[in-house]
Amino acid sequence: MAEDDEDRADALFHALADRTRRDIMRRVLAGEHSVSALAAGYDMSFAAVQKHVAVLERAGLLTKRRNGREQLASGDVAAVRSVGSMLTELEQVWRGRIARIDELIAEEPS
Amino acid sequence: MAEDDEDRADALFHALADRTRRDIMRRVLAGEHSVSALAAGYDMSFAAVQKHVAVLERAGLLTKRRNGREQLASGDVAAVRSVGSMLTELEQVWRGRIARIDELIAEEPS
DNA sequence: CAAACATACAACCAATCAGTTGTATGTCAA
């Protein structure tokens, strides 16, 4: 696996490893929200929420679009799916293990 | 969402947010490996690898089984799938957004 | 039994993280 892919995986899983950020993802996947609209929903400073949004943006999980003085954040479902495909890759490794066990059982009948 | 589920999600995503741990997961999903067999594959101390294994175990991504003086680690594919289902939940939120957009288009023909 | 092996865990360290407050910059509206 390429180094950049691992960096990307690190960033994606890290971004999702925080409940506030996962909640932000739910909101921005449901529709565009300004950073302050998002911030209003959490019991922490605006700057803290803004930093969470920045982490998600750097990981590619959301994009921002300027609209006047607001910055509208929107979730990127393709990035969410790319995380899913990493998990699928893991599951494929596991399937290989099961296939090998099945071979052994077939070769060596009790 | 229940608090414990969020704790669990934090632990799962955090556990996967490290390339060494993801690599360990590939190995233990492919088959059982002792902690020292795993440690032999990385350029870091045995204790460091052991701590990575412990993080994965606490998150429920692998289980250990004693065999003499060895501790054999095995990946839990169900836990991997549970992470996948969290992503699917996110994707469902996004589908709701698209459905709502489609409704608007249907209601308001240009 | 003694020596080597496999694991666990504590203590420590530098780096990163998640939060804070404060300040600067750009945009809208009266």
Add this chain to the structure above:
DNA sequence: TTGACATACAACTGATTGGTTGTATGTTTG
């Protein structure tokens, strides 16, 4: 143009992380 709003970013703090070394404990083997 002035003031309120929306955002960005720097600097700081305490907690956590990922690594280290050292020590203790149980297990196998000569």
